[in-house]
Amino acid sequence: MPAYIEEPARRIPVIAETDVLVIGGGSAGIGAAVAAARGGAHSMLVERYGSLGGLATNGLIILLLTMDDGHGKQVIAGLCQELVDRLSARNACYFPPSGEWGLDDAELIERYRRAGLVWGRGPHVVRYSVAYDPEEFKVEADQLLLETGVDLRFHRWAVGVVRDGSRITHVIFESKAGREAIACNAVVDATGDADIAVLAGEDVERERVHPWLWFRTAGADRSLAEEAPDRPTYYRTVHESGYLHPWGAAERIDRDIDPTDPDDLTYAEVECRRLVRAELDRLRGNTPGFEHAWIAQFANTLGITESRRLVGRYMLRREDMDQPPFDDTIAITGNWTKYGAIYHIPFRALCARETDNLLAAGRCMSSDHRAHHSTKEIPPCFATGEAAGFASALALQHNAAPVDVDVSALQAKLRAAGAILP
Ligand SMILES: Cc1cc2nc3c(=O)[nH]c(=O)nc-3n(C[C@H](O)[C@H](O)[C@H](O)COP(=O)(O)OP(=O)(O)OC[C@H]3O[C@@H](n4cnc5c(N)ncnc54)[C@H](O)[C@@H]3O)c2cc1C
The missing domain is CATH 3.50.50.60 (FAD/NAD(P)-binding domain)
Incomplete structure (x- = not known):
């Protein structure tokens, strides 16, 4: 070729x-x-x-x-x-x-x-x-x-x-x-x-950066989720139901990527989604109020800081x-x-x-x-x-x-x- x-x-x-x-x-x-x-x-x-x-x-x-x-x-x-x-x-x-x-x-x-x-x-x-x-x-x-x-x-x-x-x-x-x-x-x-x-x-x-993938969950029981001990970081959204999760701070994919390389971006998109779903499973298992929560939305674009x-x-x-x-x-x-x-x-x-x-x-x-x-x-x-x-x-x-x-x-x-x- x-x-x-x-x-x-x-x-x-x-x-x-x-x-x-x-x-x-x-x-x-x-x-x-x-x-x-x-x-x-x-x-x-x-x-x-x-x-x-x-x-x-x-x-x-x-x-x-x-x-x-x-x-x-x-x-x-x-x-x-x-x-x-x-x-x-x-x-x-x-x-x-x-x-x-x-x-x-x-x-x-x-x-x-x-x-x-x-x-x-x-x-x-x-x-x-x-x-x-x-x-x-x-x-x-x-x-x-x-x-x-x-x-x-x-x-x-x-x-x-x-x-x-x-x-x-x-x-x-x-x-x-x-x-x-x-x-x-x-x-x-x-x-x-x-x-x-x-x-x-x-x-x-x-x-080169670690990409982030912020996401929103729905279905959490707010009265329990607000008071959960040792909870990971999540924020109330403007409307009453649902939380915003600034994912990427605690857990990260295994390498920095070049955000202008489409192959690096492809890898990061797939890997971030897989890890975020694992994060949801952890929330369901460990965080009171999230037992029946689900991912309402992944960010449509990866979080690229620079x-x-x-x-x-x-x-x-x-x-x-x-x-x-x-x-x-x-x-x-x-x-x-x-x-x-x-x-x-x-x-x-x-x-x-x-x-x-x-x-x-x-x-x-x-x-x-x-x-x-x-x-x-x-x-x-x-x-x-x-x-x-x-x-x-x-x-x-x-x-x-x-x-x-x-x-x-x-x-x-x-x-x-x-x-x-x-
Ligand atoms: C994980 C993370 C957390 C952050 N936290 C915060 C926070 O809490 N608060 C805060 O204020 N800021 C935060 N920031 C920073 C902030 O979100 C961004 O830096 C800011 O939004 C960038 O704005 P921008 O218009 O420069 O670029 P962008 O928002 O990246 O917009 C660029 C636009 O250009 C378009 N575009 C790109 N290339 C082309 C092309 N070749 N042709 C046509 N269109 C194109 C894109 O589609 C996009 O719409 C955070 C950033 C990240 C990644």
Whole structure:
């Protein structure tokens, strides 16, 4: 068998043209697409699956950790807050009221711990973190994009880019419709795995990880399950019945995987499901209340904490924690396990080095492994997405490249949209 085959050249239809092309519909992509549209650009979001949210819905990571600094002060608002307000109006989320943030009341802390809103080592205080219903999140996100005028295209995988000098002119997608190209002025890589950065030839950092598979159970007897001694970790879900199990912490598959290798992913999917079912059998046997429980839902996508990250014009590092703001700060984030630890995120950490019209947002922005623990959380993914979207739209208005955008104008846009900046 030959090692390679030559693919004959073929014509690819250009099916659309847009100002800002956002690839990936997770929290970062939602933020970017909505902000680009609100900034006055034609905004298009392309997602490989059939629903929005990425890990925040299809990965069953249904906890916003966290929107505060760990001392009771909110540091992330903007679009993330807007989504919380929308979910709240649907009675589809649960969070401590603002008067409780920062309190060290043991009873309150225990109440929120049971909902998955308290993590890390104590001494604990109540945080502004939010548990929510992922199906309601998907519908609210669809509606938000449509109301904002985002051109939404599901079921397409980005597989290639066409460059002209330092710019991406087209992104190529594969789907059941075949191979198609979309022409664009600016691109936001919100794929989580920095797919577009790699296709554009940018440098990336790569990590191998233990995959997680969060799951939900139904049928447990709540009065017993809540009081079970030595119980494994599980959390109340927003609606009364059922528990969320953040599986992968205690038991793990036997090796790290490369989350961008389909064979590694195949192995991990099969192995995680087998181990989760064994976990259910243990719960049934050992944990009072779970005798008749069943697996209501596996996450549709494995929990991949990190894979590839852009090496951007600035790499946010662990040493940047608790430092004064950068001049180009576009978001602030707390840390979900540490109280009072914050990072200012500079615009340069979203900017590709070699491609003037490419920004990366969300978990594939430019950070080192340790700062990534803070920047990868859902609220900062929304915030960096929002900054990338506004920057792309602003660049277009001023006929500039997104990486060269006037940062003070960007900061003003973000503030006007409700973002919290220094
Ligand atoms: C086990 C685990 C626990 C976590 N716990 C928490 C927590 O409790 N709270 C919290 O706030 N955060 C938590 N996180 C982090 C958080 O869930 C993610 O980092 C965040 O949701 C990432 O958002 P994103 O938009 O950057 O990427 P993703 O959510 O990964 O979205 C990327 C999107 O891009 C799409 N896509 C990818 N490649 C392509 C392509 N080539 N073409 C088209 N579409 C593509 C994907 O389908 C996906 O929809 C956790 C993460 C993990 C894995």
